[in-house]
Amino acid sequence: MSASHSHSPAPQDASHDNHGAHDQAAEAAHIAAHLGAYIKVGVGLLVLTGITVGLSYVDFGSRSMNIIVGMIVATIKASMVAAIFMHLKGEKMTIWRFLIMTGIFAMGLFFLTFLAHSDPITGTSYSTH
Amino acid sequence: MSTIATADVGHHGGTEPHGDHHHHELGFWQKYVFSTDHKVIGLQYGITGLSFLFFGFLLMLVMRWQLANPGAAVPVVGAFLRSVFGETVMTDAGALTAAGYNVFGAMHGTIMVFFGVVPVAVAGFGNYVVPLQIGAPDMAFPKLNMASFWCFFTSCVIMTGSFFVKGSAAKSGWTAYPPLAGIADLEGGSLWLNGQTIWLIAMVFNITGSLLGSINFITTIIQLRAPGLTWMRLPFFVWAQFVTAFLLVLAFPPLEAAGFMQLTDRVLGTSFFMPTGLMVGQTVAQTWSGGGSPILWQHLFWFLAHPEVYVLILPAIGIVSEIVANNTRKPLYGYKAMVYSVFTLGFLSFIVWAHHMYMTGMGAKVAAFFQVTTIMISVPSVILLTALLLSLWGGSIRFNTPMLFATAFLPMFGIGGLTGIPLAFNAVDLFLHDTYYVIAHFHYVVAPGTIFGLFAGVYFWYPKVTGRKMSEFLGKVHFWGSLVFINGLFFPMFLQGMAGVHRRWYDGGVTYEQLAGPVLHWNKVMTASAGLLALFQLVFIFNFFTSWRIGKKVGRNPWDATTLDWDTPTPPPHGNFEKPVEVFRGPYEYSVPGHPTDFHPQSQRD
Amino acid sequence: MSNLITKYFPFFTDREVPHTVSARPDTGLYSAKLGIWLFLASEVMLFGGLFSAYIFLRIGSEPGYWPAGLLNVPVGTMNTAILIVSSITVVMAWAALKMRQLGKYRLYMLVTILCGLIFLTVKLSYEWPAKFNHFGVFIKKEAASKYEDFLGNKHLQEAGQNPRWEISGHLLDAPKGSHYAHQAEHNAEHFGHETGRHDAVTPAEDDYVIQLDAVNANPSDKDNDRPHFWPVPMSTKLAVISAADVESASVFAPRHSTYFATYFLITGLHGLHVLGGILVFLYLWLPFPGGTKLYKTNPEHLANRVEIAGLFWHFVDLVWIFVFPIFYLL
Incomplete structure (x- = not known):
């Protein structure tokens, strides 16, 4: 048993060794340059939160219009969090690929259940209460 | 670099007086119970899953007895069943009660899908074989892997325990449709300790375990492939597991959400799925605020449960592909087409779910959408099946036991798949919905389909796990018996279904004799087939356990296979490979002209 | 401490699996990410x-x-x-x-x-x-006209708004046998303490008495047509509602709606x-x-x-x- 341990393959970790002090310093400098952006985005999110609250007391003509406006602002905020805080901007393709799929399926879940509520061909709409 | 950290600990702890025999060996508990080794976890999943498959099969036998002999006491074991399952399920004489039939029906479905096939096909074979086939020392997150098994195991304990609460286990089908499931088992019972509530809690654990496991699979396949193992050099089984894991990651959470909702409906009195004005008994139920929608559950449930169908079948297709390539001694026909098909299949499987819901009257527009996508999904399925059939063409086929099961898989899965096409059409489905035709259709997919694939996989990888082959003779007896009687069991269901026999009649249709009379005699045939099928499974169980000790000893590559899983010592040690692996070629280089042997392993430089 | 953990719970220690810390070159990711x-x-x-x-x-x-x-x-x-x-x-x-x-x-x-x-x-x-200390009753539609003073549906109809079927506030008295009785008693005590009114109403056995939210106290007030940013204090007005007119009644808990x-x-x-x-x-x-x-x-x-x-x-x-x-x- 123990013999086979010592003969186990070295993991394919090419980058492990050359991850030296130089790389680390370069990365640190790169991150230091981003600190301002994090604060700016954070402040932007706080401002947009205020705007969301404010807009919800403005009459856009109908409740559904208000919902649409509110959701647009929320989506902008969510994109800011995802893009900057979660580093999705510039993230690797592997992650983007399955996140796009996830987005498509989540939308499918939203819209198809939504469509199931009414049928324009027969003119029926299904209310649950 | 050592493969496991515990080996290092041994060195550090060497000063301890009794540290000697602990040096490199883990104790029993750490080695076989709380193990983080993917192979041990794979076996834990596999053995738990196979036990549940057998248990689910036995539940079905009792139901089939009841269908052929309504009201008659179950022979031999009737009294025993009465003492185990209690008065809700069995009469004093030892016959199945109506409620008992519902319990067994619900638990048969639940157990077969979530506690049998998925654990064996995805978690069992996936855990054991995928890291070996991609040349990895273990899964990407070994501890997470252990956590997912113990989540699953907890769900097994909870679900099995639900048989023993007052009123017995869940009775609302594996689909747990509200509003019936919302009020089931609450009358006169405990709020928490009742069948349906426990079912939901067990499912939450089961789903959590599945999710953690699938995340692990995807990460492992992306991150831990050996050098040179590019995507198009992956064995098809790995592709199948990869897509399956994605289906689980993205489709299971909505059901988990729905499970939470049904749980709060039952214990907190919410109305997610409870409509206004619901009549319970003969009065309007005041317990609920109303305003919920039973249809919402169906959407969320089938959003999982349709992809789940592909979760059940894809690993089996993967296993069959490995075995077909190996035993025809030639490459898979259309490997790339199969890869693209399996992806298309995975994608489409997310947008076909409402074909289970044509009867809800969801409207022509939505029905038309789902009808189209459902027909579309048959295209990649047919490509997969056709590629496998064409792979047989011109091969010098070795008909060993795994290959027999793999070959039989093709027409059986074909029957299951093709009989699904009529069900995809809205108008036809309105007639066939909830008849035995549907039962026959999906059982052909999962029983002689998936489960034959799983048997093939067990016979195929058994030598890798144990170092011994299973008996070929007993294997062939098991195969032929199973093939004959599984068809005897399921084929007559098509006839009954088309005659209009409803799937939920617990007396086998006697009450509706005027309608079902001409096809009722098939019940006897099916029940007899089920019993004989059980006998042939005993052959398998006997073979499985005896071969562990007395099977023919084999080396590391008994099937002359090409993929990396046959490149490890048998059985594979911790860390799997003795030396660094590198991959130089595609997965199925059999009978390459000019090469001295008829197989050219992926890890061989030339 | 960590040695003890690795000794007795080896499954809590890290196996040396590649790419736990450093990124795999072709994906550019470490596994946990x-x-x-x-x-x-x-x-x-x-x-x-x-x-x-x-x-x-x-x-x-x-x-x-x-x-x-x-x-x-x-x-x-x-x-x-x-x-x-x-x-x-x-x-x-x-x-x-x-x-x-x-x-x-x-x-x-x-x-x-x-x-x-x-x-x-x-x-x-x-x-x-x-x-959880807020209470609402949904009035049956056929009885809604009896409670027009609290619902204000006429006004809402003129304003082109959705109708209102719920009367909400603090429960001061619940019908006999209701499991909100204790909460009602507590609220009534508090209400009496605040306003000095201890016997404001004498309800029948199966009546709900509710200290009204502002919106139900003045349902026709245009100010109440849209939600407010700052919560409006509750009114001291009371409503007496017969259980027979109630479709469903609940505190603001999951079962409410x-x-x-x-x-x-x-x-x-x-x-x-x-x-x-x-x-x-x-x-x-x-x-x-x-x-x-x-x-x-x-x-x-x-x-x-x-x-x-x-x-x-x-x-x-x-x-x-x-x-x-x-x-x-x-």
Whole structure:
């Protein structure tokens, strides 16, 4: 048993060794340059939160219009969090690929259940209460 | 670099007086119970899953007895069943009660899908074989892997325990449709300790375990492939597991959400799925605020449960592909087409779910959408099946036991798949919905389909796990018996279904004799087939356990296979490979002209 | 300590699996980063399922059965801001580690943990309990005209608004046998103490007596047509409602309506995520072998752990960004 341990393959970790002090310093400098952006985005999110609250007391003509406006602002905020805080901007393709799929399926879940509520061909709409 | 950290600990702890025999060996508990080794976890999943498959099969036998002999006491074991399952399920004489039939029906479905096939096909074979086939020392997150098994195991304990609460286990089908499931088992019972509530809690654990496991699979396949193992050099089984894991990651959470909702409906009195004005008994139920929608559950449930169908079948297709390539001694026909098909299949499987819901009257527009996508999904399925059939063409086929099961898989899965096409059409489905035709259709997919694939996989990888082959003779007896009687069991269901026999009649249709009379005699045939099928499974169980000790000893590559899983010592040690692996070629280089042997392993430089 | 753990619980130790810390060259990712994003993808679908239930139930609800303006907007706004601040600090904590500034990391992480705790405290000790002491009855439609003074449907119809079927406030007296009797007694005592009115009404045995919310006290007031930012104090007006006219009655708990059912389920699940995040952050903040102790041996590994815990935390924040408007504002 123990013999086979010592003969186990070295993991394919090419980058492990050359991850030296130089790389680390370069990365640190790169991150230091981003600190301002994090604060700016954070402040932007706080401002947009205020705007969301404010807009919800403005009459856009109908409740559904208000919902649409509110959701647009929320989506902008969510994109800011995802893009900057979660580093999705510039993230690797592997992650983007399955996140796009996830987005498509989540939308499918939203819209198809939504469509199931009414049928324009027969003119029926299904209310649950 | 050592493969496991515990080996290092041994060195550090060497000063301890009794540290000697602990040096490199883990104790029993750490080695076989709380193990983080993917192979041990794979076996834990596999053995738990196979036990549940057998248990689910036995539940079905009792139901089939009841269908052929309504009201008659179950022979031999009737009294025993009465003492185990209690008065809700069995009469004093030892016959199945109506409620008992519902319990067994619900638990048969639940157990077969979530506690049998998925654990064996995805978690069992996936855990054991995928890291070996991609040349990895273990899964990407070994501890997470252990956590997912113990989540699953907890769900097994909870679900099995639900048989023993007052009123017995869940009775609302594996689909747990509200509003019936919302009020089931609450009358006169405990709020928490009742069948349906426990079912939901067990499912939450089961789903959590599945999710953690699938995340692990995807990460492992992306991150831990050996050098040179590019995507198009992956064995098809790995592709199948990869897509399956994605289906689980993205489709299971909505059901988990729905499970939470049904749980709060039952214990907190919410109305997610409870409509206004619901009549319970003969009065309007005041317990609920109303305003919920039973249809919402169906959407969320089938959003999982349709992809789940592909979760059940894809690993089996993967296993069959490995075995077909190996035993025809030639490459898979259309490997790339199969890869693209399996992806298309995975994608489409997310947008076909409402074909289970044509009867809800969801409207022509939505029905038309789902009808189209459902027909579309048959295209990649047919490509997969056709590629496998064409792979047989011109091969010098070795008909060993795994290959027999793999070959039989093709027409059986074909029957299951093709009989699904009529069900995809809205108008036809309105007639066939909830008849035995549907039962026959999906059982052909999962029983002689998936489960034959799983048997093939067990016979195929058994030598890798144990170092011994299973008996070929007993294997062939098991195969032929199973093939004959599984068809005897399921084929007559098509006839009954088309005659209009409803799937939920617990007396086998006697009450509706005027309608079902001409096809009722098939019940006897099916029940007899089920019993004989059980006998042939005993052959398998006997073979499985005896071969562990007395099977023919084999080396590391008994099937002359090409993929990396046959490149490890048998059985594979911790860390799997003795030396660094590198991959130089595609997965199925059999009978390459000019090469001295008829197989050219992926890890061989030339 | 870590030696003891590895000795007796070897399954808690790390196997040497490649790419635990450093990135795989062709994907550019270390495994945990891929893993956490996959987990977040499944979380998107989990909350997606809940939000789709919200959409489904809200669109399907009959006019007047989807309450609005029942939650405390200033408190909700404050909690939103707190979560956003914690999101900033957690990304700063990660950046500090990347720049190898352990002191700053500890500080930012502490602020993050405190923000999480404040969020949970506000939710559990103020927002939820306030709802549980609020009571509403939905009036049967055929009896609605009897309660026009509290419902104001004539006015709402003229204003082109949805009808109102619910009368809400503090329950002062419940019908005999109701399990809200104790709460009613408590409220009545409080009400008597505040107003000096101890025998304001003499209800029949199966009457609800409710100290009205402002909106039911003056239902025809144009001011009450839309929700207010600052919660309006309750009126001291009382309504007496016969149980026979009531379709359903409940405190503002999950069983009250599909609105509160979704609100409590989603915020509850979100709260559990916040709690989980706090626990992970505590682990990374304290000198555990996998926490700040790891800084000495492998600071990059600790930075990675903070990054993936941070990704989870940002996601929790992101969910709240949607939860806040759909339940509090719209």
